[in-house]
Amino acid sequence: MEYILSWSITFKYIVQVVLTFAFVAALATVIVLYIVDITQTKQAIRRNYPVIGRFRYLFEYLGEFFRQYFFAMDREELPFNRAQRSWVYRAAKNISNTAAFGSTRDLRKPGTVLFANCPYPTMSEDATSPDYETIGPYVDKPYVTRSIFNISGMSYGALSKPAVKALGLGAKKAECWLNTGEGGLSPYHLTSGCDLVFQIGTAKYGVREPNSAKLSDKKLREVAAHHQVKMFEIKLSQGGKPGKGGILPADKVSQEVADIRGIPVNTDSISPNRHPEIKCDDDLLDMVNHVREVTGKPVGFKTVIGSENWLDHLCTAILRHGEKSAPDFITVDSADGGTGAAPLPLLDDMGLALYESLPMVVNKLTEYGLRDRIKIIASGKLINPADVAWALCVGADFITSARGFMFSLGCIQALQCNKNSCPTGITTHDKKLQKGLDPIVKSERVASYVKNMVYEVGMIAHSCGVNHFRDLERHHARIMQGDGQSVPLDKLYPKVEPLFEMDRRDWSTRPWSATEHAALDADESINNSTQNKKVS
Secondary structure (H helix, E strand, O other): OHHHHHHHHHHHHHHHHHHHHHHHHHHHHHHHHHHHHHHOOOOHHHHHOOOOOHHHHHHHHHHHHHHHHHHOOOOOOOOOOHHHHHHHHHHHHOOOOOOOOOOOOOOOOOOOEEEOOOOOOOOHHHOOOOOOEEEOOOOOOOEEEOOOEEEOOOOEOOEOHHHHHHHHHHHHHHOOEEEOOOOOOOHHHHOOOOEEEEEEOOOOOOOEOOOOOOEOHHHHHHHHOOOOEEEEEEEOOOOOOOOOOOEEOHHHOOHHHHHHHOOOOOOOEEOOOOOOOOOOHHHHHHHHHHHHHHHOOOEEEEEEOOOHHHHHHHHHHHHHHOHHHOOOEEEEEOOOOOOOOOOHHHHHHOOOOHHHHHHHHHHHHHHOOOOOOOEEEEEOOOOOHHHHHHHHHHOOOEEEEOHHHHHHHOOOOOOOOOOOOOOOOOOOOOHHHHOOOOHHHHHHHHHHHHHHHHHHHHHHHHHOOOOOHHHOOHHHEEEEOOOOOEEEHHHHOOOOOOOOOOOHHHOOOOOOOHHHHHHHHHOHHHHHHHOOOOOO
């Protein structure tokens, strides 16, 4: 009993000492912070309200995380609301996505997509699988695929090793492709055995000359020698930062990342804002053809659309050089696309959103008779079945998503991608945080996400009365307008017909510049071959 009493007295004494020390330390800290705040001149709030003013910045920081759990409604949050994310989470976990008591979506909101159901929907036994699509008809090794929903460009470095492994394994199981992103080809892309699209960014990571940002034909051939690498994508710009190159903070440039990219370790990896050798449309086509000749595989480019006029000039250049000079595909990215790090003015205010640019690109390629030659890949915020079905209605051949697949890996939209502190281990190289991401388990979720996406897009198509989703057309979808009435897509974005059989300089639908006239005069063979043909 005396021992217990003695121990309790000692414990009480220790607690008193600790509390006294903590109080003195806290008081000293407050005094120091008060002096620092009252004497600094950078922040008016802290100077006028020393110590207390600091809580504003703390609450501002914490609010970013609390809003999605306590304050935002299911369909309020940006960039992706809870309803959008919830569908992906459930699809990835392969659990029921049914809901009760009606939709929480406001169908009267302008821009809302509605699909026109058929009174006699397609029966399950009448549904058919889509045909295989061929990309690159003029290359030695065209890419033949039936995949509709694929993984967009996310670099190793921006993503962690287990995240890349999980995406690759999931893509293999789902039989879709994985875009490497501009960070080069890592061993973790190859171990899965999935189909890969190698992205060539403005810094040429992985295919650059030593100590230079120039393109290396030798390294191009080495990358193309991998059977898994099916296509090459030249990145002109991306939705999150059109006009700005890739940005990878120094904290994420580990020794391995540096070796793959061919850059110094622990140094900010900042790509040029464009390819130095591409100054015009002719240069772009030259680079497309050069990469295609060196690799023998399909080559296209990724870009954010900023002007309809540019599409006219590009199509004109393609026709001037000949149909074979055309890119095998164009990836159209949206101004609301994602990125790991970008300046806010570019993130918020630059480029056209996909709902405007995608129909524009489809119509322009059709107008110039290039639609069958060039495949169109739609990218940018397409993470739910309705988004994908809309893109197919407009005319896309394939859809890619990056953030949708991040959600399938368990991303909670913590907005920490530009730091090395992602709590789910997806965008960090911190081993302690990475341990929560099991590539085998997460690969199943990636595959389930693709499977359920394809199934539910097919369900929308069958409700519209077509046999499979590639049969969806513009009249199958409607867009809600500001007056509360919806308009069919084919009325909002009327389809165009290829221009007629005549000398291209006489097309009445567009003016030709003196430069274009001179180029046509200098190329009599092209003029002769197209004079009495329909450009199609």
